[in-house]
Amino acid sequence: MFFYLSKIFWAPAQPLSVILLLIAVGLVLSIMGRRRLALVVQGLAGLTVLLVGFTSLGSVLIQPLENRFPRLAAPDQISSIIVLGGATQSRIGGARGVTELNAAGDRMTAALVLARRYPDAPLIFSGGIGTIISEGETEAASARRFFLEQGIPPERLVLEDQARNTDENAQLTAGLIAERHGPAILVTSAFHMPRSVGLFRKMGVDVVPWPVDYRSTGREGFGFDIANPVLNLEVTGIAVREWIGLLAYRWSGKIDEVLPGP
Template identity: 30%
Template sequence: MDFYLINAIKAIILPPGNVFLLFLASYFLVKYKANIARRFLLASCIFFYLMSMPLVSKTLIRSLEDYPPLTQSQVALKNAQAIVILGGGRSENPEYGTQNPFDVSASTLQRLRYGAFLHSQTGLPILLSGGKIKSKDIPEGKLMAKSLKRDFKITAQWQENRGRNTAENAINSREILTAENIHSIFLVTTAWHMARAVDIFEQQGFKVIPAPTDFKGLQSTRFSFYNFVPSGDAIENNYIALREFIGRAWYFIRY
């Protein structure tokens, strides 16, 4: 229920849905309230420009990336017992010639790559966490295990294949790792997602060592002409940032 509710909310208040609603309101108001219609139209144009501006996207994403990258000396000093890698989606990859065309997404692959690096530095066992939304889908944890073995020659110690969101990932991971007397973990996820993930895993009793990857907000936000030129990447990153703000607000209320 949470999954469908939050996706319905996102469709309404995130771009391009919110911009479309403003345009739609302008269209219906133009015959009766022309002044208000013009204001709606102007607001939608301004908002769309802001959402396509690199300066805005870099600022928003940077505000979400609360945890810096781990240094190798920090990795060596941390007293973790396992590495937990969270899934970040799936994609269609029929080019591999397998019966099932789905594989891990680019975001998930980034997380797996860094998790594999941490494993090479520490030798710690890996738990892969990711479930499925549709009953017919292969759990994301299984896709991650396949990629980890195929691409990095590493076998995961455990798979958590039931979690549909970060909260369920944490709850189910606790069940698996508590049975192994593991309470201290490196937690691997995308940098902008890390703060929410840390909070929910700590609620489950874990001592969490944040191991963020795939940073998007490290680029300079200094004055530059290109920071004001609309771009597709900026639209995507602004969408990601606003979606994460909604996710944090929802988790604050829900959990």
């Protein structure tokens, strides 16, 4: 139920949907003759476009998440390497029989580096189909193709293909490593690390954060940024979704604090 509610909520809550909703409300108010109120609503729509597309708001919002867990020196011994899904475009890859990586592809390439550093550690990938309408192959299937193509022996791969969100990643992966001793390295996007660590801690799993896929330098201040409004919109959307996810997970008791830290 939590999975479906999160997907339904995010559809109208994402920045682009908010902008379109404000525009639609403004048009309706204008048709109804409420022109002064319509101008206010349309002005809010324009202001939102300006903030999310032409300023560094997204970077400012995402920085506290990305800076929360700095990458530390790799431990000498680990029990396993855990990689969370979210780095593949499985619908496209499954249709074409190839592995398509998205902007979070660092999760996969970092896993390869760690797999070579720890040749005896199993490589655990967690990811099913994270959409309400299931289509295409699971992320685990895409990951299997990718890792085999990169020379990882199949016997090293442990694939969990049922998780649809981060909560299920933690729950289902915890069972796979219950009998293993020592810390596991957790690989996911830096902005996603606080929520992920909080969930794994709640499951009693000792993880070493290995953040990748940074979307900011970590030092941006707020200001105008007109170079790439599409990228600004994307980063803002990611940051807003992650903050909402943290609040929702804390409210539901899935994590013990709003912003888990080291």
